[in-house]
Amino acid sequence: MFIGWGANHILLYNDGYAPMLADRHPDALGCPFFDVWPEVQEELTPLFDAVARGEPVHMADLSLELDRPGRPREAHFAFSYTPVRGEPGDVEGLFCACTETTERVIADREASAARDRLFEMTRDLFGVATFDGYLKTINPAWAAVLDRSHEELTSRPFAEIIHPDDLATTADVVETLMQGELVHQFYVRLLKADGTPVAFAWSAVPDADPASGIFYTVGRDITEEQNREEMLRQSQKMEAVGQLTGGLAHDFNNLLTGMMGNLELLQMRLARGRTDDLDRFISAAQGAGRRAASLTQRLLAFSRRQTLDPKPTDVSRLIRGMDELLHRTVGPETIVDIVDTVDLWPAMIDGTQLESALLNLCINARDAMPGGGRITIEGGNKRLDQRAALLHDMDPGEYLSICVTDSGTGMEPQVIARAFEPFYTTKPIGQGTGLGLSMVYGFARQSGGQVRIYSELGMGTTICIYLPRYDGDAPHDAVDDASSKEIKGSGETVLVVDDEATIRHLIDEVLDEQGYTVIGAGDGAAGIKVLQSGARIDLLITDVGLPNGMNGRQVADAARALRPSLRVLFITGYAENAAVGNGHLEPGMELLTKPFTIEALCMKVADILRQPLSS
Incomplete structure (x- = not known):
């Protein structure tokens, strides 16, 4: 600090001011101020004059050029000038408290310049935006990446360059920022001038002053990262396909050998006139066929293309009804506890597939x-908010969970990561197909749900199936004694549309034996001609996947247009789900999945023909 006394501002200062004087100390003591600092007289005279008038002067940053050996000419000070008054109250001099800030100011400027260079050079998008939807300040990367001019980007609402599907996410982020909260790692795509979307990962923070109405944001282009991830996924997919193909070929070759070998032996015996013990070969061939059918169903379940027959289902009742089956399956050494399933919400699912999934989980346990x-089956009702749903890779909403817990060996993380892959198994050779969990996963996902594995080595494993809640009541089906049903026909006429002649002739033979009249057609067009002919038709059986541009659903719709009360039975080898309404069929329509047994076909035909006619 110093005092400038009298009209010439004679300089009196303390030791703290001496370093600012450099080589002018100590000669400056007692000299007029502007004799000591002649180079700043022009800048400081107006300030000194103001003090002489009794006006204090304060400045946070005063920039001056000073001649001080070994130092830069540029100097910066923070100071205050205060009038010093004599006895009558007249201003006799001034008092200055000052701090030299040169090093800090230069360092701040250099840091700012570095930030500016980074701002100019980076490929990341830096921006200052307003809550009313405009970009206020942006770095050059915006224009370079999006092929848009700086003027276009800052003069139009930023919603115009955001992908339409990401506008809702953007609105949620802006609302959060307006509440003063930071938002990290959200994903919003921007549109280039030609409409091409570019994926960005963003972070945003509101200004410290809520009244400013602005926020700061930075976005990183993740297109290449996503491309690399997609290439990795594709590589993993091809590896899985290779594993799937190898496992499929191995299992089917075994089954085909069993079927073909037994049929060949049967043929040889008949050729030699030996008719004893033929049932053994027939049963063996049929068993191999059933195992092949089960294998294809599991594969379709994994790929989420199995044909489901979803109905409102009382899941609690279904689980309790499996109690005896589960105990018999797992054996006397394993205890099965079913708990907390009484108040479970209903679900719109294929009950048979859920039973199969639970049976698989219990066998694995x-x-x-x-x-x-001990195996514990536990049910629960869950409400998943946005955050919980994201963790489970599901949509927010209400779900019921069915968890199967064992007290077994547990699973390592690398095993959990591959548990749902088809044909992946940790069981010894010959003791597992590796399709059980993949079938469970496919069923849950196809039903709109999810499967999650929670496991720790040595502590056991819990596998939970999550299924969407059905908003309604599940009907309690009456117990059906299949053996007591009459499956014989009474001369009803059935139109069979299937491009596979073998299947068409098989259905013809079976239904003819049951007392039905059967008319066959090789494609949809031929079937429609029969329907247009005026011939009596009581039931239409049609394959879903038909050739020549008309699928089974289209045949059924055309048939209903001609004959509104016609009953329809769809048969399908896999789930052309869109074609059959994803399992949600109109009244008078039923579904039968190939391969089916003769008994199942006869039962289904008898059931649908017994249903009352719709008007």
Whole structure:
């Protein structure tokens, strides 16, 4: 600090001011101020004059050029000038408290310049935006990446360059920022001038002053990262396809060998006139066929293309009804507890597939406890908010969970990561197909749900199936004694549309034996001609996947247009789900999945013909 006394501002200062004087100290003491600092007289005279008039002067940053050996000419000071008054109250001099800020100011400027260079050079998008939807300040990367001019980007609402599907996300982020909260790692795509979307990962923070109405944001182009991830996924997919193909070929070759070998032996015996013990070969061939059918169903379940027959289902009742089956399947060394399933919400699912999924989980749980143990099946109702749904890779909403827990060996993380892959198994050769969990996963996903594995080595495993809640009541079906049903026909006429002659002739033979009249057609057009002929038709059986541009659903719709009360039975080898309404069929329509048994076909035909006619 110093005092400038009298009209010439004679300089009196303390030790703290001496370093600012450099080589002018100590000679400056007692000299007129502007004799000591002649180079700043022009800048400081107006300030000194103001003090002489009794006006204090304060400045946070005063920039001056000073001649001080070994130092830059540029100097910066923060100071205040205060009048010093004599006895009558007249201003006799001034008092200055000052701090030299040169090093800090230059360092700040250099840091700012570095930030500016980074701002100019980076490929990341830096921006200052307003809450009313405009970009206020942007770095050159915006124009370079999006092929748009700086003027276009800052003069139009930024919603115009955001992908339409990401506008809702953007609105949620802006609302959060307006509440003063930071938002990290959200994903919004921007549109280039030609409409091409570019994927960005963003972070945003509101200004410290809420009244400013602005926020700061930075976005990183993740297109290449996504491309690399997609290439990795594709590579993993091809690896899985290779594993799937190899496993499929192995299992089917075994089954085909069993079928073809037994049929060949049967043919040889008949050729030699030996008719004893033929049932053994027939049963063996049929068993191989059933295992092949089960294998294809599991594969279709994994790929989410199995034909589901979803109905409102009382899941609690279904699980309790499996109690005896589960105990019998896992054996006496394993205890099965079914708990907390009484108040479970209903679900719109294929009950048979859920039973199969639970049976698979219990078999896996049993195999994880070679010395016996406890399996617990527990149900629960869950409401998943946005955050919980994101963690489970599901949509927010209401779900019921069915969890199967064992006290077994547990699973390592790398095993959990591959558990749902088809044909992946940790069981010894010959003790598992590797399709059980993949079938469970496919069923849950196809039903709009999810499967999650929670496991720790040595502590056991919990596998939970999550299924969407059905907003309604599940009907309690009456117990059906299949053996007591009459499956014989009474001369009804059935139109069969299937491009596979073998299947068409098989259905013809079976239904003819049951007392029905059967008319066959090789494609949709031929079937429509029969329907237009005026011939009596009581039931239409049609394959879903037909050739020549008309699928089974289209045939059924055309048939209903001609004969509104016609009953329809769809048969399908896999789920052309869109064609059959994803399992949600109109009254008077039923579904039968190939391969089917003769008994199942006869039962289904009898059932649908017994249903009352719709008007």
